[in-house]
Amino acid sequence: MHEPYKKKYNNPVTAVITGICDLFKKKEICGVLREADRLDGKTVFIDGASSGLGFAVAVAIAKRGARVMMACRSGIPEKGEKVKQLSGNQDIHMLHVDLTDLSSIRHLVSVIRNLDHKPDIYILNAGIVPKKSRKTPQGLEEMFMVNYFAKFVFIRLLIENGLIPDARYRMPDKSQPATGNRQPASRILFVTSESHRNPEKFDWDGFGNYKDYGIKQSMELYGYYKLLLVTFSRELSRQLNPDGKTITSVFAMCPGPVNSNIAREAPTIFQPLLKLIFALFFKSPAAAAKPVVYLAASPDLDGKPYDYLFLMSRQEIDEKAADPGNGKRLWELSEKLLKIAPLTL
Ligand SMILES: NC(=O)c1ccc[n+]([C@@H]2O[C@H](COP(=O)([O-])OP(=O)(O)OC[C@H]3O[C@@H](n4cnc5c(N)ncnc54)[C@H](OP(=O)(O)O)[C@@H]3O)[C@@H](O)[C@H]2O)c1
Structure with missing residues (x-):
C-alpha cells in the first residue's frame, strides 16, 4: 500500500522531504549489478543525456x-566528448532532439532508421519541472509533452518504422537473422518517479488540453505526468508482449532524489538553499545511475516483460497505473491526440 504518498508531492518542499526520507527507509535489494554485466556489442540510446542522471548513465554504459x-x-558535441574522456570509450555519438517539438522527434526517428547500428536498448530519461506552463510549437503544454507525450510519440514512431516489434502494429521481417542492425530493440526503460503515486485520479476529460499553471502547481502536475508515463510503460509492455511471450522488455524506475539540474527553474532566491540540500542529501548522478544500468545490462532481467524499480528495490507500481483499463484508455486518447502529428516521417 502506498497510501501515505498521497499529497506528499503536491509542493516542492514536501516533495524534497519525502524524497530524502525515502532514501533512508529500509528496502529489499532486487539484485546485484556485476562488473561482468557488460554491454559490449550493444547500442544504447539515451535521451536527456546532456545533464544530471542521463549524462551519468551515458558514462556508466559507455564504461560497460x-x-x-x-x-x-x-x-x-561537448557532452559527448566528455563521455568519451570519462569512460575511455570512443564509440559515443550524439543526436539532436528537442522533445517539445513533434517535428524534431520525427526527424530523430528518421535518423535512427538510417543508422547502421540500431539501438538494442532505449533509455527514455528526459524530464522537467518548469516554473510555469509554456506552449510547444504544436500548442501542447511543455511538461505534458516532455514528461509524457513525446515518449508516446517516439515509441509509436519506432514501432511504425519496425524498430520495435509490436504484434498489434507491424513486426519486423522475422525471416531476417536477429543480428547486426536488423536486431529489434530488446529493452525499453523509462525514468519516472515515485511521485506517480501522488495523484488521486486521472483527468481523462482534460487529456492533452493546454493548462495554465505556476510554480506551485508544477510539482503536482509533474506527479500526474509521471503517472501517465508509468501507466503507458505498463500498457506498452502488455501490447509488445502478448500471449505471455517476452519480445521486448519494458522497465520503469525512479532514481530517488538526484543531485542534478532538475530544479533549475526554481525561484532564484531558493537556489542556494536547494543546491545545499541537493549536495548534502541527494544522491550523486553517478550513484543514482546504478538501477538504470542494472535494468539495461543485467541478465537477471532477461525474458521479463515488465519491471519497476525504486532505487535498487523492486516495487509494485500504483494500482491506477497497473489497471489495464486505464492503460487502454490512455493509449486510445494518446493515439487520438497523435492526429495533430501523423506517424509519417
Ligand atoms: N533529480 C531528481 O531528484 C529526480 C527524482 C526522480 C526522478 N527524476 C527524473 O530523472 C530524469 C532526469 O532528470 P535529472 O534529475 O537528471 O534532471 P536534469 O539534470 O535537469 O536533466 C534533464 C535532462 O532532460 C533534458 N531535456 C529537458 N527538456 C528537453 C527537451 N525539450 N528536449 C530534449 N531534452 C530535454 C535536459 O536537456 P537540456 O540540458 O538541454 O535542458 C537534460 O539533459 C527526469 O525524468 C526526472 O523526472 C529526477
Whole structure:
C-alpha cells in the first residue's frame, strides 16, 4: 500500500522531504549489478543525456562497452566528448532532439532508421519541472509533452518504422537473422518517479488540453505526468508482449532524489538553499545511475516483460497505473491526440 504518498508531492518542499526520507527507509535489494554485466556489442540510446542522471548513465554504459547514442537538445558535441574522456570509450555519438517539438522527434526517428547500428536498448530519461506552463510549437503544454507525450510519440514512431516489434502494429521481417542492425530493440526503460503515486485520479476529460499553471502547481502536475508515463510503460509492455511471450522488455524506475539540474527553474532566491540540500542529501548522478544500468545490462532481467524499480528495490507500481483499463484508455486518447502529428516521417 502506498497510501501515505498521497499529497506528499503536491509542493516542492514536501516533495524534497519525502524524497530524502525515502532514501533512508529500509528496502529489499532486487539484485546485484556485476562488473561482468557488460554491454559490449550493444547500442544504447539515451535521451536527456546532456545533464544530471542521463549524462551519468551515458558514462556508466559507455564504461560497460556499449555504443552510446546520446539524444540531446544541448551540449552537442561537448557532452559527448566528455563521455568519451570519462569512460575511455570512443564509440559515443550524439543526436539532436528537442522533445517539445513533434517535428524534431520525427526527424530523430528518421535518423535512427538510417543508422547502421540500431539501438538494442532505449533509455527514455528526459524530464522537467518548469516554473510555469509554456506552449510547444504544436500548442501542447511543455511538461505534458516532455514528461509524457513525446515518449508516446517516439515509441509509436519506432514501432511504425519496425524498430520495435509490436504484434498489434507491424513486426519486423522475422525471416531476417536477429543480428547486426536488423536486431529489434530488446529493452525499453523509462525514468519516472515515485511521485506517480501522488495523484488521486486521472483527468481523462482534460487529456492533452493546454493548462495554465505556476510554480506551485508544477510539482503536482509533474506527479500526474509521471503517472501517465508509468501507466503507458505498463500498457506498452502488455501490447509488445502478448500471449505471455517476452519480445521486448519494458522497465520503469525512479532514481530517488538526484543531485542534478532538475530544479533549475526554481525561484532564484531558493537556489542556494536547494543546491545545499541537493549536495548534502541527494544522491550523486553517478550513484543514482546504478538501477538504470542494472535494468539495461543485467541478465537477471532477461525474458521479463515488465519491471519497476525504486532505487535498487523492486516495487509494485500504483494500482491506477497497473489497471489495464486505464492503460487502454490512455493509449486510445494518446493515439487520438497523435492526429495533430501523423506517424509519417
Ligand atoms: N533529480 C531528481 O531528484 C529526480 C527524482 C526522480 C526522478 N527524476 C527524473 O530523472 C530524469 C532526469 O532528470 P535529472 O534529475 O537528471 O534532471 P536534469 O539534470 O535537469 O536533466 C534533464 C535532462 O532532460 C533534458 N531535456 C529537458 N527538456 C528537453 C527537451 N525539450 N528536449 C530534449 N531534452 C530535454 C535536459 O536537456 P537540456 O540540458 O538541454 O535542458 C537534460 O539533459 C527526469 O525524468 C526526472 O523526472 C529526477
